[in-house]
Amino acid sequence: MIDAGATSPPGTVPVMGLHLRRGRSLRRRLAVLGTVGALAATGCGGASDLTSSDQPEPEPSSTTGPTSGPTSAPTKDPSPPDIDLSGAESQPVDDPYYPHNGEPYLDTLHYDLDLDWDPAAKLLQGEATITFRVTEPREEIQLDFGAPLKITGASLDDREVGTTEAGEDLVVTTPGLTDEDYHTLVLRYRGSPQPVEAAGSRTDLLSVGWTTESDGSVWTLQEPWGAYTWYPVNDHPSDKAFYDATISASGGMIGVFNGQQQDQTTEGDVTTTAWHLGSPAASYLITIAIGDYEVHTDEGPEGLPISYWIPADNTEALGWLEESPEMLSWLEETLGDYPFSQIGAVVVPSDSAMETQTLVTMGEGVFRADEVTLRGALLHEYAHQWYGDVVSPDNWTDLWLNEGFAMYIQLLWADSVGLMSYAQTISQWTSLDNQMRADYGPPGAYYEDEFASANVYYSGAVMIHQIREQIGDEAFFHALRTWPKVHEFGTANRDDYITWLSDRTGTDLGPFINEWLTSPTTPS
Numbered sequence: 302m303i304d305a306g307a308t309s310p311p312g313t314v315p316v317m318g319l320h321l322r323r324g325r326s327l328r329r330r331l332a333v334l335g336t337v338g339a340l341a342a343t344g345c346g347g348a349s350d351l352t353s354s355d356q357p358e359p360e361p362s363s364t365t366g367p368t369s370g371p372t373s374a375p376t377k378d379p380s381p382p383d384i385d386l387s388g389a390e391s392q393p394v395d396d397p398y399y400p401h402n403g404e405p406y407l408d409t410l411h412y413d414l415d416l417d418w419d420p421a422a423k424l425l426q427g428e429a430t431i432t433f434r435v436t437e438p439r440e441e442i443q444l445d446f447g448a449p450l451k452i453t454g455a456s457l458d459d460r461e462v463g464t465t466e467a468g469e470d471l472v473v474t475t476p477g478l479t480d481e482d483y484h485t486l487v488l489r490y491r492g493s494p495q496p497v498e499a500a501g502s503r504t505d506l507l508s509v510g511w512t513t514e515s516d517g518s519v520w521t522l523q524e525p526w527g528a529y530t531w532y533p534v535n536d537h538p539s540d541k542a543f544y545d546a547t548i549s550a551s552g553g554m555i556g557v558f559n560g561q562q563q564d565q566t567t568e569g570d571v572t573t574t575a576w577h578l579g580s581p582a583a584s585y586l587i588t589i590a591i592g593d594y595e596v597h598t599d600e601g602p603e604g605l606p607i608s609y610w611i612p613a614d615n616t617e618a619l620g621w622l623e624e625s626p627e628m629l630s631w632l633e634e635t636l637g638d639y640p641f642s643q644i645g646a647v648v649v650p651s652d653s654a655m656e657t658q659t660l661v662t663m664g665e666g667v668f669r670a671d672e673v674t675l676r677g678a679l680l681h682e683y684a685h686q687w688y689g690d691v692v693s694p695d696n697w698t699d700l701w702l703n704e705g706f707a708m709y710i711q712l713l714w715a716d717s718v719g720l721m722s723y724a725q726t727i728s729q730w731t732s733l734d735n736q737m738r739a740d741y742g743p744p745g746a747y748y749e750d751e752f753a754s755a756n757v758y759y760s761g762a763v764m765i766h767q768i769r770e771q772i773g774d775e776a777f778f779h780a781l782r783t784w785p786k787v788h789e790f791g792t793a794n795r796d797d798y799i800t801w802l803s804d805r806t807g808t809d810l811g812p813f814i815n816e817w818l819t820s821p822t823t824p825s
């Protein structure tokens with residue numbers, strides 16, 4: 302994700318899109334970079350395992366052509382495509398940084414969320430139907446679930462089961478549950494969702510999860526956790542799942558979600574939308590927004606359907622978002638075919654941007670930033686669809702696999718369109734590397750309370766530049782296009798990347814990459 306720095310107090314620096322709380326000397330040095338260094342930073346993350354699904358995403362059943370203004374809902378298609386849920390089988394892991402979220406024995410495959418939002422009462426009623434498997438026999442399973450929400454009913458494979466809520470843990474009694482079959486858990490719940498404390502020091506990331514505005518509109522940003530603030534979930538990137546969602550909201554509001562819109566109906570003052578995400582996603586890449594939205598459609602490379610969901614009173618965002626087809630064409634030339642069946646952006650009242658899968662989340666604060674930051678942020682979130690979304694890290698130590706690459710690709714693009722000089726920028730970032738390591742830790746071993754700080758972005762990108770210097774342009778750019786396909790729709794980690802790149806190049810890159818990721822000072 303990215304922070305526009307739109308709310309920087311005087312004297313702080315929105316350069317890089319991060320508010321730097323530690324290291325005043327670094328802050329001053331960043332300030333010197335001015336707009337030249339104003340690539341927006343982003344702070345997104347991930348996890349990995351060795352699972353790899355070859356299940357292609359089902360093609361959308363309908364596409365819409367480009368239009369220039371607000372449109373009605375897409376073609377009605379109430380029946381989601383059948384999905385082979387084995388495409389979402391994962392090997393969940395305990396997170397080395399944040400083990401309190403996610404359970405390694407639990408592999409969720411599909412979430413069907415039926416959500417009813419009352420903006421006036423700020424009340425959510427939900428029913429989550431979760432298809433899952435366990436990797437060992439279990440008498441109970443645990444999900445992450447926001448404390449303000451209360452379970453009102455639960456069944457497992459059509460039989461009522463007991464639940465216990467303790468803080469942010471939901472324990473479901475599952476007597477005799479075996480690892481042989483898929484199971485279906487239905488959880489009904491209600492309450493007023495609240496955001497929770499984040500894991501870093503960025504001012505745009507102090508809280509994460511479901512956020513309700515004073516008018517009852519809703520948006521989310523949920524990295525490295527926070528999906529659990531509004532639905533019961535195994536909230537860890539190593540567990541990907543398919544999603545369907547039906548969102549009902551009153552008061553003229555419309556619910557927006559990842560994937561393809563299947564349906565939209567209005568009865569009285571309640572509008573209901575239905576969504577299908579046909580590619581397995583990590584929970585931090587899920588987004589929901591509810592508000593006074595208008596949709597504008599566009600078309601990307603090879604007819605790729607694009608949707609921009611913009612608040613009705615926002616007159617500025619559309620003009621910037623309409624650069625998306627050009628950006629996506631550049632990304633396809635650089636990284637290979639776009640990995641999903643649709644793309645778009647939803648504009649929310651945040652200062653960040655986030656690479657939510659098939660529908661990037663763009664904060665209105667980003668649109669108030671300078672042009673280099675704003676265009677860079679949009680490109681950055683689209684780049685994550687290849688680096689972070691179709692292949693995600695299986696644990697949060699490897700956030701650099703997302704942010705280092707997204708930042709590096711953002712720089713390649715900014716250089717290509719004349720916004721920044723590659724050589725000059727790499728030199729500047731390199732000069733800051735030592736201080737970033739001192740302030741936030743090495744990019745592959747960052748301080749646990751500095752999630753998504755500058756080091757994983759810029760030190761990560763500098764390391765990738767060094768890898769390019771080591772293996773040469775031809776091997777580097779071929780690898781850049783190939784890696785997203787190696788663990789397509791799954792997850793990967795540092796060892797996976799080192800092994801793969803070393804095998805391709807015939808050089809053991811382990812010592813080199815490990816030193817760049819873990820050294821407390823800039824490697825010589």
Ligand SMILES: [Zn+2]
Binds near residue numbers: 681
């Ligand atoms: Zn990012």
